[in-house]
Amino acid sequence: MFFPSLICDTLGHASQIHICPSRMPPHLHRCPHLTEQSPWGRDRGNFMESMIVGDVAELTDNQGTLTLFTNYKGGMNDDLIVTKTDQGYLYVVSNAGCADKDTANMKVSTGHGCALMNTTLYMSSSGASMAQVLQSGLTDDLSKLTFMTSTLATVFGIQGCRLTCCGYTGEDGVEISVPKSGVVAVTEHLLANSEVKLAGLGARDSLRLEAGLCLYGNDIDESTTPVEATLLWTIGKRRRQANDFPSAEIILPQIKARKRVGLVSSGPPVRQHTPIPRVSYRISTRSGCHIRFNFHFMCFAMGYVDAPYAKNGTPIQVEVRKKPVVTKMPFMPTNYYSGQ
Known part of the structure; x- marks a missing residue:
């Protein structure tokens, strides 16, 4: 498939900059700037908690949370979403521009008895009617998928897709992780609906700003702490009480x-x-x-x-x-x- 678009650099990754006219129609965003990892192993929860501020242990099956990789200065090395799946692994989505340092950090921590795997590509959909468009290609009831929950599904005949009810625009959205061999088929089925419009990172950036959401490398970076960025809510209550997340001694008492x-x-x-x-x-x-x-x-x-x-x-x-x-x-x- 070929869709002409201006290209911009997003943390070292080529991204389409095409902007759609509004937030109302269902939009499909390709997300080459995001990367997926699936840590698995007996101690995967402690493995992730050794690097992030979130409380993985409190998550129910197929529930996710926004969290942060923090560094020794209290700044943020990256922001990411961690989902506790019912398939024996965690599903992690982070910024591809930070992949080298994120993966290095995770490999250092694999002494917890965990391994990493990644065989899929990522796209994002948003808009009030996008769920109805997706539902036409599903046998599962998408209405059961609520904000920050996730499920495995067959999408337009492509098995092994992961659907997550969340988004980066402030609107209803479904993030779609598709096996690499099925990306073209899923995209073609979605775009066959005349309501669905392609949107690039220019549109996504505009919509996330309207929603007051941070963009890593722009609004937050390695020098910004969760307190300064008003992201203290990403730190789990248990983690605060235990004072056991990376750089807790800097972040918690910070003026x-x-x-x-x-x-x-x-x-x-x-x-x-x-x-x-x-x-x-x-x-x-x-x-x-x-x-x-x-x-x-x-x-x-x-x-x-x-x-x-x-x-x-x-x-x-x-x-x-x-x-x-x-x-x-x-x-x-x-x-x-x-x-x-």
């Missing part, structure tokens, strides 16, 4: 010197890496971010400010003509499927 906030402005767009004098050093925004719906031609961005400036309604000076104001995130309401 909130910086905090990730949402910014809105009626002036020119605040571009990526725009300085905020005296209170921060980085802004994350998308290009051309004047929005007609709900925002009334407002521009929006995410950035880091000193804690005293993080209160909603605080005007922030940046190097553009009008001051943006700190606002609550997400910018757009999220619509995740909870089974109701």
